[in-house]
Amino acid sequence: MRTLLLRRLLLRTLLLLLALISTTAAASTPLAVFVSIPPQEDFVERVGGDLVHVESLVKQGFSPHSYEPTPGQMTRLAAADLYLGIGLPVEAAWMKRIRAVNPDITFLDLSSGLSRRPFDWSPVSARADHRAYQGEAAEKSAAAEEHHHDESELDPHLWTSPQMVKKMGVGIAESLGQLAPAHKADFAANLATFQADLDGLDRDIRRILAGLKHRRFMIFHPSWGYFADTYGLEQIPIEHEGKEPGPRSLAELIERAKRDDIRIVFAQPQFSRKAAEKVAQAIGGRVVLADNLAPNYFDNLRHFARSLAETENPATPNPATP
Incomplete structure (x- = not known):
């Protein structure tokens, strides 16, 4: 009798240990997150911290307009938990392919609900004189035929404004919290820090461009x-x-x-x-x-502002990166 009770006790203990190990392993496995462009990697890593593994579909130096996911990326997308878009027109075509290999993936368009501006186009009267990319220009654009906008299209490059990115951060934190509810407080704390850093970036840019x-x-x-x-x-x-x-x-x-x-x-x-x-x-x-697709978002926007300021003041200071 004592032997039977001891065996039952050992079995229960073993089952509890296995459950604990399984729960711990699940909690320590980062969420697999895909984004469309390199700047978003910075956004998601700042909000998700060690609880996320982020990969940009479009790599630095490539144009999203003509980008095709690689076989290796499609394999990783098949196991991804979350895809965060940013409102690029090409994302609709990407998502059809992604959902074909991963119908359970969660998708969020970070541009949803944000106010968009119309595209700026060349102001010259001789627009008919503009021509399709030729020679080196065609090669440089990777696939000039795919790189096309029309005058009715709205500008998708929202992320060049830190104020827009602050709003995107809310969507990032909420989507991560839905997938990992035990870490909602962590995501909220990281979001607050991220938004404070964006406020600091905004102040730095305004100081650089002052006057x-x-x-x-x-x-x-x-x-x-x-x-x-x-x-x-x-x-x-x-x-x-x-x-x-x-x-x-x-x-x-x-x-x-x-x-x-x-x-x-x-x-x-x-x-x-x-x-x-x-x-x-x-x-x-x-x-x-x-x-604008460079991965180091904070450094990149400061560089752009300094480039403008240096046309008038070559000694423009370089503020510290958060």
């Missing part, structure tokens, strides 16, 4: 519109609906740049720099690379 007289800048692809709106700037795009300028359009852009006393022209690594370099050379300005 800036030349508040217009030219840029090849119009991807910094929300940054411009937030800080009282104006971006003037070189391309129009995914097409580079022809000779007539380029001449008008150069005249516009001279008239507005524009001193800086931004180019992006996903596109050819030729048109930007021609404009900058003609106006005596400089070309600066500005990648």
Whole structure:
């Protein structure tokens, strides 16, 4: 009898230990989260901390407009817990493929509910002179045919404004909390820190740009519109609906740049720099690379602000990164 009772006690103890080990293992396994672009990795890691493993579908240096998920990414997506989109038009096509391999994945569009602006397009009257990418430009854009917007499309580049990212942070914390309810308090605390850092970034940018007289800048692809709106700037795009300028359009852009006393022209690594370099050379300005898809979000926005400020004040300070 004592032997039977002892065996039952040992069995119960063993079952309790197995349950504890299983619960501990589940709690220590990070949530597998996919995002669309590299800046989102920073956002999710700051809110999720060690409780998430984040991977961007689009890698740095690639254009989302023509990106195709790799077989390895599709394999990892099949086991992912959460996909956080950011309102890119191409995400609808991606999600059809992702749901085919992982119908249970949770999807949240972080741009949902946020107010969007219309796209800025080239202001020149000779828009018909803009032409599809040729030669090096076509190669640089990876697939020029897919890189196309029309005038009715709204600007998806919301993340260039820290104020927009603060709102996205709320959605990130809520979605993580639904998947790991035991850690809601952790996500809420991390969110508060993240939003405080974004407030600090906003203050730094305003300090860097304080007193800036030349508040217009030219840029090849119009991807910094929300940054411009937030800080009282104006971006003037070189391309129009995914097409580079022809000779007539380029001449008008150069005249516009001279008239507005524009001193800086931004180019992006996903596109050819030729048109930007021609404009900058003609106006005596400089070309600066500005990648709104760069992974180090805080450093990247400060770099963009400093690039603008340095056109007037080369000694602009570099504030500390949070």
